[in-house]
Amino acid sequence: MRQLIIIGSGPAGYTAAIYAARANLKPLVVASSVEAGGELMNTTEVENFPGFPEGVQGPDLMTKMQEQAERFGAEVVYDDVTALDLAGSVKRVTLGSGRVEEADALIFATGSAYRKIGIAGEERLSGRGVSWCATCDGFFFRERTIAVVGGGDSAMEEATFLTRFASKIYVIHRRDELRASKIMQERAFANDKIEFVWNSAVTDILGEDAVTGVQLTSTVDGSTRELELQGLFVAIGNDPRTHLVHDQLELTAEGTIWVDGRSSRTSVPGVFAAGDVIDPTYRQAVTAAASGTVAALDAEHFLAALDEAGTPAPDADQIEGLPVL
Numbered sequence: 001m002r003q004l005i006i007i008g009s010g011p012a013g014y015t016a017a018i019y020a021a022r023a024n025l026k027p028l029v030v031a032s033s034v035e036a037g038g039e040l041m042n043t044t045e046v047e048n049f050p051g052f053p054e055g056v057q058g059p060d061l062m063t064k065m066q067e068q069a070e071r072f073g074a075e076v077v078y079d080d081v082t083a084l085d086l087a088g089s090v091k092r093v094t095l096g097s098g099r100v101e102e103a104d105a106l107i108f109a110t111g112s113a114y115r116k117i118g119i120a121g122e123e124r125l126s127g128r129g130v131s132w133c134a135t136c137d138g139f140f141f142r143e144r145t146i147a148v149v150g151g152g153d154s155a156m157e158e159a160t161f162l163t164r165f166a167s168k169i170y171v172i173h174r175r176d177e178l179r180a181s182k183i184m185q186e187r188a189f190a191n192d193k194i195e196f197v198w199n200s201a202v203t204d205i206l207g208e209d210a211v212t213g214v215q216l217t218s219t220v221d222g223s224t225r226e227l228e229l230q231g232l233f234v235a236i237g238n239d240p241r242t243h244l245v246h247d248q249l250e251l252t253a254e255g256t257i258w259v260d261g262r263s264s265r266t267s268v269p270g271v272f273a274a275g276d277v278i279d280p281t282y283r284q285a286v287t288a289a290a291s292g293t294v295a296a297l298d299a300e301h302f303l304a305a306l307d308e309a310g311t312p313a314p315d316a317d318q319i320e321g322l323p324v325l
Ligand SMILES: Cc1cc2nc3c(=O)[nH]c(=O)nc-3n(C[C@H](O)[C@H](O)[C@H](O)COP(=O)(O)OP(=O)(O)OC[C@H]3O[C@@H](n4cnc5c(N)ncnc54)[C@H](O)[C@@H]3O)c2cc1C
Pocket: 007, 008, 009, 010, 011, 012, 013, 030, 031, 032, 033, 034, 035, 036, 037, 038, 039, 040, 042, 043, 045, 046, 047, 048, 049, 079, 080, 081, 082, 109, 110, 111, 112, 114, 126, 127, 131, 132, 133, 136, 137, 241, 244, 274, 275, 276, 277, 283, 284, 285, 286, 288
């Protein structure tokens, strides 16, 4: 049996693996069969991860994180977790291959998925004008014409934030009114760089190597037209990847995994969670990495406190110095 299994190989999973491996816990990282490396594998330049003044390509950053974790003894397996049994003190993890792994502790770092529009060009032009993150990519659109798709608070927040960079921003919405809170709406309406395009759905993204425009289809009469622009920010929601633990771990109202205060402790002793799967707000590579560190330190403390029979000591989940919540 292993001491620690980490599920997920994004910045949270690999950072947890670096810390856990350096603590000699020999963690197994279940990296996923098709999405190893996490969301940054889908982007090009990352300019806001500290330590890379010239920027770094997303896939290069993730390869380096993996190498760093393996250098200290983390074992990476390219498979998916298909089932979890978290009930007992031994955590059971079933992989797509049918293999079952067991461990005393588990770190759940499966990230979250930005909702996609689901149209042609969206995947191909991801990182080439199509983005899901204004904080990450807004800087690339200085003095450009761009659009934000969505009608909720996050769409208004992204659009308002993007006015710092872009010269013109269309907000494209399927209906003729917004879901966003009154205050967010008013802020967006008051900004003269923002123009609303009502009753319209983006049905195609135009451009070979970079976005040059979008095709809009009217949700009222089905007519189509093209809008010239260089960037498209999709802000139609985000789904934390929690389906494996819905009935086993407590979730928050936002659908993220509940953790105890600033720690990574979930509602089940010995199970820790990190990264975007616990974060409804910040969702950045560096915050996910930091959260992976917290999870590894919490897991390390938990494991150190296990008694010889493998039963958690009464205070095994409590880190000294952190408030009891
Ligand atoms: C296109 C794009 C560009 C971005 N650009 C930036 C940027 O420039 N700067 C920045 O700071 N942030 C950026 N972000 C956000 C950043 O990528 C995320 O905040 C960060 O990757 C979250 O890390 P994570 O480890 O929590 O999750 P993820 O990176 O999502 O990793 C989760 C991992 O878990 C795996 N997984 C899920 N389910 C299973 C399972 N059942 N079995 C095994 N593995 C599983 C996934 O395959 C994946 O490997 C960008 C996001 C996107 C989509």
